[in-house]
Amino acid sequence: MDASNLPEDALATPVPRRREVVPEATVARLPIYLRALHGLADEGQTTVSSEALAEAAGVNSAKLRKDLSHLGSYGTRGVGYDVDHLIAQISRELGLSRRCSVVLVGVGNLGRALAGYGGFASRGLAIDALLDADRSRVGEQIAGLTVRHMDDLPDVVTGVSIGVIATPADAAQEVCDRLVSAGVTSILNFAPTVLSVPSHVDLRKVDLSIELQILSFHEHRKAARAEGALA
Amino acid sequence: MDASNLPEDALATPVPRRREVVPEATVARLPIYLRALHGLADEGQTTVSSEALAEAAGVNSAKLRKDLSHLGSYGTRGVGYDVDHLIAQISRELGLSRRCSVVLVGVGNLGRALAGYGGFASRGLAIDALLDADRSRVGEQIAGLTVRHMDDLPDVVTGVSIGVIATPADAAQEVCDRLVSAGVTSILNFAPTVLSVPSHVDLRKVDLSIELQILSFHEHRKAARAEGALA
DNA sequence: CTGACTTTGTGCGCGCGTTCACAAGCGCGT
DNA sequence: ACGCGCTTGTGAACGCGCGCACAAAGTCAG
Ligand SMILES: NC(=O)c1ccc[n+]([C@@H]2O[C@H](COP(=O)([O-])OP(=O)(O)OC[C@H]3O[C@@H](n4cnc5c(N)ncnc54)[C@H](O)[C@@H]3O)[C@@H](O)[C@H]2O)c1
Ligand SMILES: NC(=O)c1ccc[n+]([C@@H]2O[C@H](COP(=O)([O-])OP(=O)(O)OC[C@H]3O[C@@H](n4cnc5c(N)ncnc54)[C@H](O)[C@@H]3O)[C@@H](O)[C@H]2O)c1
Numbered sequence: 461m462d463a464s465n466l467p468e469d470a471l472a473t474p475v476p477r478r479r480e481v482v483p484e485a486t487v488a489r490l491p492i493y494l495r496a497l498h499g500l501a502d503e504g505q506t507t508v509s510s511e512a513l514a515e516a517a518g519v520n521s522a523k524l525r526k527d528l529s530h531l532g533s534y535g536t537r538g539v540g541y542d543v544d545h546l547i548a549q550i551s552r553e554l555g556l557s558r559r560c561s562v563v564l565v566g567v568g569n570l571g572r573a574l575a576g577y578g579g580f581a582s583r584g585l586a587i588d589a590l591l592d593a594d595r596s597r598v599g600e601q602i603a604g605l606t607v608r609h610m611d612d613l614p615d616v617v618t619g620v621s622i623g624v625i626a627t628p629a630d631a632a633q634e635v636c637d638r639l640v641s642a643g644v645t646s647i648l649n650f651a652p653t654v655l656s657v658p659s660h661v662d663l664r665k666v667d668l669s670i671e672l673q674i675l676s677f678h679e680h681r682k683a684a685r686a687e688g689a690l691a
Numbered sequence: 692m693d694a695s696n697l698p699e700d701a702l703a704t705p706v707p708r709r710r711e712v713v714p715e716a717t718v719a720r721l722p723i724y725l726r727a728l729h730g731l732a733d734e735g736q737t738t739v740s741s742e743a744l745a746e747a748a749g750v751n752s753a754k755l756r757k758d759l760s761h762l763g764s765y766g767t768r769g770v771g772y773d774v775d776h777l778i779a780q781i782s783r784e785l786g787l788s789r790r791c792s793v794v795l796v797g798v799g800n801l802g803r804a805l806a807g808y809g810g811f812a813s814r815g816l817a818i819d820a821l822l823d824a825d826r827s828r829v830g831e832q833i834a835g836l837t838v839r840h841m842d843d844l845p846d847v848v849t850g851v852s853i854g855v856i857a858t859p860a861d862a863a864q865e866v867c868d869r870l871v872s873a874g875v876t877s878i879l880n881f882a883p884t885v886l887s888v889p890s891h892v893d894l895r896k897v898d899l900s901i902e903l904q905i906l907s908f909h910e911h912r913k914a915a916r917a918e919g920a921l922a
Numbered sequence: 923c924t925g926a927c928t929t930t931g932t933g934c935g936c937g938c939g940t941t942c943a944c945a946a947g948c949g950c951g952t
Numbered sequence: 953a954c955g956c957g958c959t960t961g962t963g964a965a966c967g968c969g970c971g972c973a974c975a976a977a978g979t980c981a982g
Contacts (some may be wrong), residue, residue, distance in 0.1 A: 482908075483968080483969075485968080485969060485970090486969095487905055487908050488901070490904070490908070491898075491900065491901040491904040491905070492885070492901065494904075495883060496885075509928090509929065509930090510929075510930070510931095511929085516885070517885060518887070520970075520971060520972095521971095522931095522932090522970080522971055522972070522973090523969090523970065523971070525929090525930065525932085526931080526932075526969095526970085529930085529931055529932075533930085533931075535929080535931080536929085536930080536978065536979085537928075537929050537930045537931080537976075537977045537978040537979080538927075538929050538930080538977075538978045538979045539929070539930090539978075539979070540928095540929070541930090553908065553911075554904050554907055554908045554911065555907045555908055555910055555911025555912075555914070556907060560907045560910065562903065569803070569804040569807050569808065570804045570808075572800070572804070573800040573801045573803070573804040574899070577801075577899070579883060579899075580899075580900055580903065583900055583904065585900070621910045622903065622906050622907065622910065645910065645913060646907075646910050647906075648902050648903060652810060654723070654727070654748060656749070660913075662906055662909045662910075664905065666897060666899065666902060667722075668805070668808070668810075668811075668897065669722065669810055669811055669816070670719070670722040670723065671879050671897060672793065672811065672816050672853060672855075672879065673721070673722040673725075673787065673816070674719055674722070674895065675853050675877040675878075675893055675895060676785055676786045676787060676791045676815075676816065676853070676877075677713075677718050677721070677784065677785045677786055678877060679786055679791065679852045679853065679876065679877050679893075680785065680786025680789075682876060682891075683786070714938075714939075715938090715939095716938080716939060716940090717939095740958090740960090741959075741960070741961095742959085751940075751941065753940080753941060753942070753943090753961095754939085754940065754941075756959090756960060756961060757941095757961080757962075759960095759961090760960085760961055760962075766959075767947090767949085767959080767960080768946075768948045768949085768959050768960045768961080769947075769948045769950085769958050769959050769960080770948075770958085770959070771958095771959070771960085772960090
């Protein structure tokens with residue numbers, strides 16, 4: 461990609477020190493740090509050391525420091541990090557300061573649970589619209605939102621950036637395509653299917669069956685190892 | 692590691708070829724291959740090339756071949772892999788042949804959706820018990836199962852190996868500890884908390900807020916890049 | 923002001939995972 | 953029987969991410 465070298469740019473960008481790129485692995489941990497920090501803030505802590513925060517987040521302290529260093533030098537040596545300031549910086553980095561809207565497609569068993577979940581709003585994320593293809597569900601009120609028909613999608617997604625797919629697997633690709641056509645550039649997929657999207661669209665998936673199968677594998681291996689130990 | 696030269700090992704291990712260890716990254720993809728293979732089998736395909744299967748699974752074909760090579764040489768050069776045979780091998784490796792039972796704790800919004808989900812059973816996994824601490828929910832019938840009280844846990848988990856936590860975050864660690872005490876050695880956690888478990892217990896987590904925050908980050912970066920492009 | 927202590931930020935080596943590229947192997951047509 | 957084309961299995965190179973360990977940098981006591 462255009463990860464071109466930054467040739468020192470003698471023309472000096474006015475901004476002193478721009479964050480180069482934040483590694484994916486770091487991005488995936490920032491929300492964990494954020495949650496831990498909120499917990500500390502609620503306890504009244506004003507500063508926290510990398511050691512303590514790492515403990516709360518369940519990671520190595522060196523990793524934590526390296527992660528945070530990618531967003532800038534916000535710590536004070538000998539003291540630690542200012543909790544509120546760090547919350548602000550991570551929130552900004554994650555784009556949570558400007559409220560991010562979400563559209564959920566498929567109001568079935570799972571969709572209902574997600575729509576009613578309050579855990580998103582507390583983090584600057586909120587589900588703004590519910591869509592379904594089943595006309596018998598359209599008009600239904602769930603968690604203060606009215607279910608709208610799939611055909612309304614173009615009207616709904618103005619300014620919306622994240623789409624969540626909670627439809628059956630065989631409808632997922634079609635729904636995905638329609639989301640993309642409507643301008644959605646980030647998608648979270650719960651349907652057990654491989655989706656294909658244009659390169660400018662970010663796609664993540666959550667597959668509960670896969671998680672259980674991975675655990676099943678480890679159980680299987682533990683059992684095999686135990687038998688092997690008998691021999 | 693000991694990726695030392697393999698000096699032809701004149702001492703020839705008696706066992707022809709034992710699967711050494713299957714890398715974690717490979718294990719995480721096996722369920723995807725399995726799903727793709729089931730789809731192919733339903734279409735009547737009897738054999739499949741690594742190229743075609745990789746396409747269906749959304750991965751690089753070399754990666755697929757290397758993954759499969761960790762379970763043995765089950766392909767035929769010039770032809771590909773036998774679909775049914777490969778399904779059997781992967782299922783065996785994942786431990787899905789011997790049916791794996793699951794206990795779900797916390798029958799709230801999310802727990803209900805999970806309990807009613809039929810996508811597990813088709814893969815040799817089935818939820819065998821539902822538990823909750825709320826006595827007003829005990830006795831309730833969900834998807835053919837009766838909700839039992841948390842205190843029955845020791846009776847319920849005989850032979851059960853996988854526990855799923857779908858309780859509020861502040862109860863998760865306690866529930867986790869009780870599962871471990873009862874002998875559960877694999878846990879899937881949906882609560883947004885860092886859990887600690889003994890080293891012999893496998894722990895995985897699914898956190899929807901984190902997924903959305905990661906997408907939010909990428910949206911934020913896209914927006915920043917777009918602005919940068921204007922300058 | 924100085925010195926000791928605390929904690930950050932990071933250079934470095936290492937191991938894992940991904941990918942390319944190709945030789946070895948197998949079936950099929952002739 | 954024999955080579956031709958297709959596909960697997962893997963050697964090797966590369967890049968990323970992790971974690972140790974330490975120097976730099978700041979605080980605080982006296
Ligand atoms: N329920 C769970 O706990 C669970 C667990 C893991 C995975 N999943 C997956 O999540 C998805 C949803 O599961 P569910 O249990 O909620 O299913 P569901 O059948 O209860 O709900 C699906 C919803 O999608 C709607 N829908 C169908 N086609 C549509 C389309 N083309 N456009 C818009 N909406 C459409 C349906 O009307 C329905 O309301 C499935 O892919 C399932 O495999 C669910
Ligand atoms: N609902 C969602 O879509 C969603 C999304 C993401 C994450 N989550 C997380 O999943 C978890 C469950 O969410 P929910 O919406 O189903 O919550 P919920 O409040 O609807 O259900 C929680 C259930 O757990 C039970 N419970 C409470 N304490 C318990 C204990 N000590 N032992 C056993 N059971 C106990 C409660 O009685 C209740 O039935 C929460 O941690 C939530 O943050 C939910």
